[in-house]
Amino acid sequence: MLADAAAGLRRNGLMAAAATTTMALALLVAGGGFVVSANLAHLAGTLEAQVEVVGFFRRDVPPAAQERVLAQTVALGGTSAATLVTRAEALRRLQQTYRSMASVPAVLPGNPLPDSIEVRVADPRRIREVAEALRAMEGVEDVVYGAAVVDRVIALTRAVRVAGLVATALLVGCALVIIVNTIRLAVAARRQEIEIMALVGASPGFVRGPFLVEGLLQGAAAALAATVALTAAYLVLAARAAASLPFLPVLAPGAVLPAALAVLWSLGLVVGLGGSEIGLRRYLTA
Amino acid sequence: MLADAAAGLRRNGLMAAAATTTMALALLVAGGGFVVSANLAHLAGTLEAQVEVVGFFRRDVPPAAQERVLAQTVALGGTSAATLVTRAEALRRLQQTYRSMASVPAVLPGNPLPDSIEVRVADPRRIREVAEALRAMEGVEDVVYGAAVVDRVIALTRAVRVAGLVATALLVGCALVIIVNTIRLAVAARRQEIEIMALVGASPGFVRGPFLVEGLLQGAAAALAATVALTAAYLVLAARAAASLPFLPVLAPGAVLPAALAVLWSLGLVVGLGGSEIGLRRYLTA
Amino acid sequence: MIHFDGVGKRYPTGVAALSQVTVRIDPGEFVFLVGPTGSGKSTFLKLIQAIERPTTGRVVVDGDDVGALPAAAVPRLRRRLGVVFQEFKLLPDRTVADNVAFALRVTGTDPVEIGPRVQWALETVGMAPRADDLPARLSGGEQQRVCLARAIVTRPRVVLADEPTGNLDPEAAWEIVQLLARINLRGTTVLVSTHNPTLVDILRRRVIELCAGRIVRDEARGLYQATR
């Protein structure tokens, strides 16, 4: 049966080549969509991880009390990191940002900034809760968490995830329809062959067999080609991105390619087989 | 000839439907790629427009001298905006950012911040040049422009533009190959018809005509379907994005759809016609 | 073997191709099916193969009610029949040998047997030297002989031949009919539709004449024309 399928592919060279190329391209588009969407989701996650709550201490709170607040905060759960920042450190950072303030210490009688605690929240939707708890703690004068920024990040990450999913689903759907149509056309071009097979007494299984194996082989060939192209492209692009955009979090090839290739291969094989089946059904009713 | 083409499409209903759907989907993917890439380029442009150079004045520079610096800066060319920021305004902004500094005026003998000039540069690659010119001006003590941030933005926007172009080119290329293959398969399924036409003395033009018109009609139908889908999707998504991500610069439908649809229609028509032509050539050599 | 019982066949277009056909063909018989163009000969043969189903009456082949045969049982029926189609129906992209071998592979014949049996069938019809040609490279008569080779290669119990000599010169036609007669001598039932009076008149076998879908004559040792 494999030999039959191979012979069939050879006889219908042009048609098989056209169908396989089309499938490979469709799979590549779907796989590319998957990879891009995974990276967007990763970017969203990274953004979320950067959202933080800052609590300012009253000027009279001693380090020991600050340590207690830190412990209580960690005990709250839902935080991914919490650190104490002294007023000296805060001034240093401010001076770094606004270089012209380098002269402040000389001008001022002392450092006007308060000590603070910086908390990163694992899930940005819990940020309000963490902020309230922090505000209620002893010695904490004020809590800042940039509500607007948090809302933006939450909205952005949700949008990015939804857009990624929708785009991938759309591309996969398109790939599916394109592949099924391609195989259906290829089968239509061979309806005479199918009719004659039935007339000399081939069982539906015997007629279908080689076509299904052909479909499977085409699916596999297309998936292979798409695998090579996608892997090569991603390796090159990820390396480039890492070199020229170090601050952009690009997923390591090992972290995203296996899943993308799994999608691509299942799509290729299932559709190669299913497309042949659907294409055949039309000519096997008699 | 139009009637012939329409009759041809009716007779080959399933095949024509399969080919047209495939084309529509391929065009949709290509058009979607174009729209997304245009938006990424727009985002990159917005980021670039936000890069700015800040010059700090010595504390003794009078407003008139500051105005002269402003005029000289604008005269430099390559800037898209330049404004003077008084030390009072600067302090207000700082207090807005760091709420705990609300108490600073009470604590301090005076406002420690300098007057400044903020310059937006049209092309971020010219930023260094502008910064140097500003630094050389009379009364300017220091110039800050976050070289690291500028480099990042330049790298990011270049990456985004290249990625957008590459993705669009790839998707358009895929759409092209897919469409040509589809039409070729559809023509292959009708080689008998083509052969008989030639045998009864149809001129190549007469044989080709209806097929080409059919290809053109299919291309137009596919482009129409893709137009409807893309426009609807973009209107909905752009409205959504504007509502929930007000800070994300999404291109107005009127700004991006015309170009995308032009790409899509030219692709649909040219490939519908060209694909038929290529598909036919094989059977008209005899 | 083959039994038509009050069979009528009306095509969806409204054409009544056969009406009230009742006839019995016994194992080992040799039957000529004659009649003018459009009288229903091909339809008669198609009903036996379950390519078409009767609209009234019953067609029984080898004990199976063909009209009521489930789709899954049709291949088994067709494998027991060797058929020469009026329109040849050769696969255009396979060689002559492959076309003939095809009928064997479909029935799951032992692969080592296929080669010799294809060779035998092609030699029998005189097409062995063209085994590796594609059908499009053969003349009409040559294609017809390949069809006959495909029909007999499975050594079926029944051979149906629809106009198997239409494209053959008288000599080649006579050889083919003699071949069918030899096959018949081995016990195979043979049913041949033909427009060739000479063959029918020389062989003098059973003749069933159709006219406008009805059996108008059924003679044991008939001629092409009814003897008035």
Added chain:
Amino acid sequence: MIHFDGVGKRYPTGVAALSQVTVRIDPGEFVFLVGPTGSGKSTFLKLIQAIERPTTGRVVVDGDDVGALPAAAVPRLRRRLGVVFQEFKLLPDRTVADNVAFALRVTGTDPVEIGPRVQWALETVGMAPRADDLPARLSGGEQQRVCLARAIVTRPRVVLADEPTGNLDPEAAWEIVQLLARINLRGTTVLVSTHNPTLVDILRRRVIELCAGRIVRDEARGLYQATR
């Protein structure tokens, strides 16, 4: 009209289908082309239509050297010929009337003329009642008559008919040949390949006999068999 001058045709497979064929057919002649299966009759007719090109010699039709005809001039040649193909070559997805009309539309006939002329052609071959059927719904003989209708509908100056009676009963065959003879009386050159001795023997027209690609006989008022 048609002039073969030392024509040889060797197919790429190495088969020499015609060798050293020299013959002249004048306008208004009626010629039977006979010979055993595979003797080169169809090849002879294909050379006239520029479906195949001669490997040696010249084929001249109506003053044109067909073997050297540029591809762009081939359609003009074919439109002057009315052809009945051995394998019918009807478009399976168009009605009988559309198939016949097709030959007219190809030649750019005035659309208002097409209907009546198709009607005339179908009536001439007795297929007018089936004008709206698809070819697959016709019997073999009916399809053959549609082919003939398509060949004559353009009122060509030459009609080539390859085995036009292979699927017809003797009566229908006789009608078709009489029809061809009537067309010939109007001045049309007619070239018919056939395996039917009766037709040839009754009509007694010019007979060209091919054997293994060579002309072995060319008689003005010949019989199917050479008279010894």
